[in-house]
Amino acid sequence: MSEEVLRVQNLKKSFGGIRVLEDVDFSLRKGEFKTIIGPNGAGKTTIYNIVSGVMKPTSGKIFCKGQDITGLPPYKIANLGLSRSFQITNLFPDLTVLENVRIAAQAKGKDSLKILLDYKHFKNYFETANKILTMVHLTGKEDLLAKDLSHAEKRKLEMGILLAMGGDILLFDEPTAGLSAEEVPELFKIIEEIKDTKEKSILLIEHKINIILGISDTIAVLQNGVLIGDDTPEKIQQNQAVQDAYFGGGAVLG
Amino acid sequence: MKSAMKKSYRYIALVLAILMIGALALAGCNKSEPAAGSSAAPAAGSSEAAEEPEVTGPPIKIGLLNETSGAYEQWGKMELQGFFSGLYYATDGTMAIDGRPLEVIVEDTTCDVGVGVQKATKLLEDDKVDILSGTCISSIALAVMDMAAEKGVPYVINCAASDDITGANFNEYTFRTGRNLTMAAEAGLGFLNEDEIEGTTWVVLAPDYAGGRSGGESLGAGVEARGGKVLDYIYPPMDCTDFTSYIQKIKSLNPDYLCAAIVGNNFIVKFPQQLKELGALDNGMQYVTSIADFDFLKTVGEAGIGQIGEALYHYNCWDTPANDALIQIHQELYNGEYPDFWAGESFVGAQAIVLGIQKAGGTDGQAFIKALEGLEFESVKGTYIIRAEDHQALQPMAVGRIISDGNGGATVEAAAIIPLEGMTFPVTAPGRA
Amino acid sequence: MKTKNKLVLALALLAAVLVVPALIGSSYIHSIIITICIYSIFAISYDLLLGYTGIVSFGHTVYFGVAAYVVAFTTVKLHWPFLAAVGMVIVVCVAISFIFSLVTLRTKNVYFSMVTMAIGQLFYVMSTKLYAITGGDDGLPGVKSIFPNKTVFYIAAVLILVCVYLFSKRLVNSPAGRVLQGVKENDARIGMLGYNTFKFKSIVIQISGLLAGLAGILYVNLNGIATPSILNSSMTLQILFMVILGGVGTLHGPVIGAAIMQIASIVLSGFTTRWMLIFGIGFVVVMLFFPKGVAGVFDRFSQPNQLRKE
Incomplete structure (x- = not known):
């Protein structure tokens, strides 16, 4: 049993009087690939926001690699190796594609406070950035401004930024959102390749059931802020509560 | 289609703007006040003056710092008009002293200290004026008086009223004929x-x-x-x-x-x-x-x-020959306008400058200082005495x-x-x- | 424009400017160019905040004005040597930067701008009310220039501007400078990449404050007096205009903007007393057609698709 890299414990979140998350409790082991599914508004992105430090939970705790990170600012959590991508594209619009990724790579290094050296001097970040761009199939587009990319290219860039951060815990938030049926497999292939490196622990929020059944080690099901199932894909498919809620009762996909 | 329409609106706006700018510039040039930088003195020679005296020496240059534009431009106009009226009066309409014609160079301070200092630099170092005068704004006067002293050029302040000008910031080249705030x-x-x-x-x-x-x-x-x-x-x-x-x-x-x-x-x-x-x-x-x-x-x-x-000054408060002359000359030079407020002080300053040059026999700085210190003369409000100790003109005051x-x-x-x-x-x- | 050509053009311009005192004896022209250098330094410091970090401060003239007052007060009233006065300016600018940094922590966007404007006006009011220290509305006169003559001042001002420009250029292209640009582009995301944005904002606020203070020191050397008008919000707005007119986020844009505003006010005021109105209309027209400022005009001609590369 490998160690827990991420543990979400008794997480509750309310906005005003509205209960968005109710006693969410799960963990991610090292090297595990867990997918979180659930209808829109179930609270999936809220979990990410709390885990990455953007929001504070109403109650509950988050542990990353054994350390209590509840309430820490986002940059400190990122420096522990936990990085996330966004469902709604969140890029640096007037910077080039290359720079979007390079600045993410620079965050991991110790050169960021230098003010008297030209940034081009630090070639390692450029190399990392180019490598990442190759991985996400954006070579040839380095000099375009991020705002001028097509939607599919923006999603790939979003993923590129995440990867360039160099963290070992990756949180993907609907990476294929808004993509057409032809574009989805290409993006998913990238995720598969990352999984195959066996170097990362991955959390994925997705809707497309067919694909995630094959790739996930575990699937967590969230409905109305409650975790109604957290198990292997086979067991989840047989879970009655999950079937009723999510699969519409009866139909088993496989 | 839409962007093409927007473009034509833009071009219309551009043309209109250019027309407006042109019209304003033309209007500005036609103003009756002298534009800054001019050496314009109102015509020397009127029915009052004697015939034109012959020129026997180089012109005497007087620099006048003036709030010609900006928040205080009304005051600038008063100072300017009173000043020229005073020069006219003191030179009996000849605008010359001992055969040397007066050349007045007016520079606009735009009511800004930085610009005032720049224009004073121009007057003192480029135009090399013999005497400097002007400004209603005390901070400009305080900054400029140090510069004038450094260059050995006498600076006669007509209007700026801060006590420090003849008090804490005193230097021997600076004189003030106007009244200060304590007075x-x-x-x-x-x-x-x-x-x-x-x-x-x-x-x-x-x-x-x-x-x-x-x-x-x-x-x-x-x-x-x-x-x-x-x-x-x-x-x-x-x-x-x-x-x-x-x-x-x-x-x-x-x-x-x-x-x-x-x-x-x-x-x-x-x-x-x-x-x-x-x-x-x-x-x-x-x-x-x-x-x-x-x-x-x-x-x-x-x-x-x-x-x-x-x-400070209202033309109706004073019954002196000089005040009568100020009213008459001002109305002649400036379309029948009565002299207003600061004009009553700049007239005196201009007069003092002329008297000083006459008494000193020229524009040498030290001689001018000696000539003005203790000078007693008759002007708009009666008898004025320029106090030798602090170069402040003692004068009657009106309630x-x-x-x-x-x-x-x-x-x-x-x-x-x-x-x-x-x-x-x-x-x-x-x-x- | 190719980098080599840019370099040649820059050097030619520098040589031309430095040769002016030898060719043109007019002290007036010298003081105009010194003034342009002073406002250029001030404007560059503002562009570091506005154009590169996305910080919209309406209190920036505090550094400029307080520096002038500190020099005036310490040298004229306390008879300190000039270097000691400069040391005090540094201390004060660092302290003020600290305050502004805290404001960035607590407020965002419009609220930040409003708070900075309030801080700026607070200093302005203090300069008019604390008569014993600041001389009130008249200001603090009597500052003697440390430069022996105008020509030395001229050359020093130009060289200082060049140094400030080169330093700022290197700063925005340094690893830290890239982070600042990330802050401008997407403040939330750049933090999530692992950068402590507060630290970076503090650094740029410190640097920009010190540069504005440097401009203030030069200003009071040239004009000999510190007055409340340089602490007024209208001064910050003037600098804002210079930066936007010249081209925000370019560093050379602020210099162009400073030069244009100085020259326009002098040339126009020689023709008509309505020059401010004309200048205002001209500004609006330029903004309609060249939203990237004057610097954007040249970019348009040199490269059809200007990519933000640096």
């Missing part, structure tokens, strides 16, 4: 003798900002120094339009005198109006406040009748009273004249007392 404050109360103030009760009022509060405090200090008693200081906010509560307070205090250091339309017009309406003056309380320029009189109108206070002009407006008469001997303020120039 103004003293004159404000000067319509009463010391024994008249003794035992009287006062309320001091001013708008609530830095200048108002300090003005109010000097007034109060002046009253108490003469044995009067200040019952209260009242500072309504600058944008106050309804003074009822303050006036009720004043009425309840029932002082002999209400003394105000006022600025701003509300205070100048609405306050005295409301004073009258609420019957605050019915008990014989006298309203005391300094009297400013034609704009002030126009604004305050009939509501101001009865107000009394220091009047004015606003009266009806017979046409539904307001004018000023002299309620009292404080003679020159009544100027008792001390020398504060370091090392000069």
